[in-house]
Amino acid sequence: MIQLLLIHLIAILLCIAGFLALAVAMDRHQRDLLGRKLAPREARIARMAGGGLLVLALALDMIGLGAAYGAIVWFSHLSLGAAAMLTWITRLASVRKSKSPKGTSF
Amino acid sequence: MKGGLRQSMAWLHTWTGLLFGWLLFAVFLTGTCAFFQEEITRWMQPELTGTADPSQAVQSAVHFLEGKAPDAESWFITLPSARNMQTSLFWRPKRVEGEPRRRNRGETSATLDSAGNTVEARETRGGFFLYRFHFDLHYMPVRWARDLVSIASMFMLIAILTGVVTHKKIFVDFFMLRFGKGQRSWLDAHNVTAVFALPFYLMITYTGLVTLATQNMPWGIAANYADTSKFFAEVFPERERQERSDERVPLAPIGPMLEQASRHWDGAAIGYLSVTLPGDRNATVTVTRALSSSVNTRAPTMAFNGATGRPLTLPAATGGALATQGVMVGLHAGRFADWGLRWLYFLSGVGGTIMVGSGLVLWTVKRRAKLPDPARPHFGFRLVERLNVATIAGFPAGIAAYFLTNRLLPPHMAGRAEWEIHSIFILWGGMLLYAIVRPTRRAWIEGLMLAALLYLAVPLVNALTVPRNGLVGLFTGDWLFVAFDLTMLATAAGFAWAAHRMTRAKATQPPRRLARQPAELSPAE
Numbered sequence: 064m065i066q067l068l069l070i071h072l073i074a075i076l077l078c079i080a081g082f083l084a085l086a087v088a089m090d091r092h093q094r095d096l097l098g099r100k101l102a103p104r105e106a107r108i109a110r111m112a113g114g115g116l117l118v119l120a121l122a123l124d125m126i127g128l129g130a131a132y133g134a135i136v137w138f139s140h141l142s143l144g145a146a147a148m149l150t151w152i153t154r155l156a157s158v159r160k161s162k163s164p165k166g167t168s169f
Numbered sequence: 170m171k172g173g174l175r176q177s178m179a180w181l182h183t184w185t186g187l188l189f190g191w192l193l194f195a196v197f198l199t200g201t202c203a204f205f206q207e208e209i210t211r212w213m214q215p216e217l218t219g220t221a222d223p224s225q226a227v228q229s230a231v232h233f234l235e236g237k238a239p240d241a242e243s244w245f246i247t248l249p250s251a252r253n254m255q256t257s258l259f260w261r262p263k264r265v266e267g268e269p270r271r272r273n274r275g276e277t278s279a280t281l282d283s284a285g286n287t288v289e290a291r292e293t294r295g296g297f298f299l300y301r302f303h304f305d306l307h308y309m310p311v312r313w314a315r316d317l318v319s320i321a322s323m324f325m326l327i328a329i330l331t332g333v334v335t336h337k338k339i340f341v342d343f344f345m346l347r348f349g350k351g352q353r354s355w356l357d358a359h360n361v362t363a364v365f366a367l368p369f370y371l372m373i374t375y376t377g378l379v380t381l382a383t384q385n386m387p388w389g390i391a392a393n394y395a396d397t398s399k400f401f402a403e404v405f406p407e408r409e410r411q412e413r414s415d416e417r418v419p420l421a422p423i424g425p426m427l428e429q430a431s432r433h434w435d436g437a438a439i440g441y442l443s444v445t446l447p448g449d450r451n452a453t454v455t456v457t458r459a460l461s462s463s464v465n466t467r468a469p470t471m472a473f474n475g476a477t478g479r480p481l482t483l484p485a486a487t488g489g490a491l492a493t494q495g496v497m498v499g500l501h502a503g504r505f506a507d508w509g510l511r512w513l514y515f516l517s518g519v520g521g522t523i524m525v526g527s528g529l530v531l532w533t534v535k536r537r538a539k540l541p542d543p544a545r546p547h548f549g550f551r552l553v554e555r556l557n558v559a560t561i562a563g564f565p566a567g568i569a570a571y572f573l574t575n576r577l578l579p580p581h582m583a584g585r586a587e588w589e590i591h592s593i594f595i596l597w598g599g600m601l602l603y604a605i606v607r608p609t610r611r612a613w614i615e616g617l618m619l620a621a622l623l624y625l626a627v628p629l630v631n632a633l634t635v636p637r638n639g640l641v642g643l644f645t646g647d648w649l650f651v652a653f654d655l656t657m658l659a660t661a662a663g664f665a666w667a668a669h670r671m672t673r674a675k676a677t678q679p680p681r682r683l684a685r686q687p688a689e690l691s692p693a694e
């Protein structure tokens with residue numbers, strides 16, 4: 064039971080991290096999330112890391128829960144990971160907006 | 170077609186989504202509930218408690234049937250599982266020459282607990298009704314209903330695929346999606362719920378069509394078989410019919426057969442067994458593996474000679490197409506899913522319901538500002554607006570009423586199961602009438618508030634009418650009631666939040682501004 068919960072939890076965290084890395088790889092989100100722009104090489108590494116983390120989540124699900132079952136669960140983990148990550152950066156953006164003086168971009 | 174690909178796709182997305190949107194909303198919502206149909210049924214029959222021991226349940230069931238229907242044509246026994254504590258029995262009585270086959274299942278079925286006592290509980294169709302409604306609807310012939318739902322699903326599939334083209338920016342701007350950015354919150358709700366579980370929606374819509382494939386696409390069978398029943402006989406082969414020998418031989422112990430079958434399936438649970446000609450020398454016991462043990466719904470079976478207990482060879486139909494169909498139906502119904510995945514399925518279903526609902530609202534939001542005279546919209550607009558209120562607020566409120574009437578109607582009232590069902594449609598129809606007589610904004614707010622109040626009332630009424638509830642359950646480990654109460658409260662909170670947003674949004678923004686929002690993520694129309 065605990066083991067199952069852990070697999071779900073870790074896979075979801077991997078998905079969140081994966082999406083986060085993918086977002087960081089995109090120009091428009093770098094200032095929001097990092098406060099600076101990434102060099103093209105760094106962005107490429109972030110993109111690969113993002114993809115890698117999602118694949119890692121898939122591997123964990125398939126090994127931990129069985130190949131067929133794990134693959135199905137992975138899609139749900141992707142959904143949850145994306146939802147969690149977007150909720151978080153939405154809040155981040157609105158917090159920054161309210162903190163920064165009116166008129167300046169964050 | 171005028172405009173580019175994207176425009177024509179947007180047109181298709183808008184109108185296919187609208188035409189069957191209300192039906193799809195109801196189908197999605199009840200289908201989502203159906204992932205928990207066993208749990209809903211258990212909640213709706215709170216008298217039934219206890220634990221299930223499958224091996225004891227089989228013995229009790231056989232003992233019961235030997236007393237009740239010793240010379241039946243066949244017995245069917247559905248074993249209890251982790252999700253269902255009861256054993257369901259059904260038997261086909263011995264055929265008498267010249268007498269028509271009896272159709273009344275009530276006389277030839279029973280529900281037992283593990284100890285073999287018949288269980289007495291309030292009459293209800295429970296979660297099973299919600300499951301059946303999502304493809305059989307109600308108050309109409311099943312065949313028509315399935316045709317309607319099939320057409321609606323086809324439209325859903327079109328709406329999903331064209332939606333991907335129409336809203337393609339949601340992929341490019343994936344991380345730009347935001348929850349509730351003011352005026353665009355309906356569009357956000359639509360986009361966000363659509364993107365998150367897109368693979369799920371595609372899967373569930375497509376596999377849903379597969380479940381009704383032989384009805385919707387009969388031509389493949391028609392071209393190859395003069396008689397449809399021949400096709401089914403080939404696909405689902407049965408052992409050669411055994412004739413009654415009229416020599417009474419007691420049934421061999423069933424326990425060892427189940428053990429052998431389970432061992433053969435690597436320890437998987439047994440779901441279902443049937444006994445033909447019980448008590449006869451030619452009796453056969455057929456054991457079917459539980460659906461929870463594999464994605465494929467074509468669960469394997471094993472047959473045994475009922476007199477000797479020896480295994481028999483069974484002609485099996487296998488093949489790529491059948492396995493594919495079985496897996497697709499399995500993916501759709503999610504019977505293989507354990508708790509974690511079942512909740513994930515449920516959440517995805519909730520997302521789909523919100524996607525359909527917000528899409529319907531979007532149709533009116535987009536058009537309101539373009540109306541020639543916003544104070545007096547044309548008939549089509551008013552119709553859509555009202556059907557939206559009636560369905561998006563009224564239908565979920567009806568399901569809350571279904572749960573409430575289950576607790577409030579007298580336990581022994583005649584036709585109570587039917588009245589529980591009527592309550593759904595009374596609420597739905599009532600909400601439509603209400604939406605017609607009230608100004609739409611007020612109807613929205615009040616309808617959503619009513620839904621919130623009804624869902625809030627479910628745990629309260631439950632606590633007042635039956636001894637089991639979520640609070641007590643926390644201490645006694647009655648997690649079904651804990652989860653049910655929490656889900657009801659969460660749903661109530663969701664509707665209250667929607668009503669609150671509606672109040673605020675309408676108060677601060679004149680509707681005119683909606684049209685002039687930069688159409689960053691909206692489809693070009």
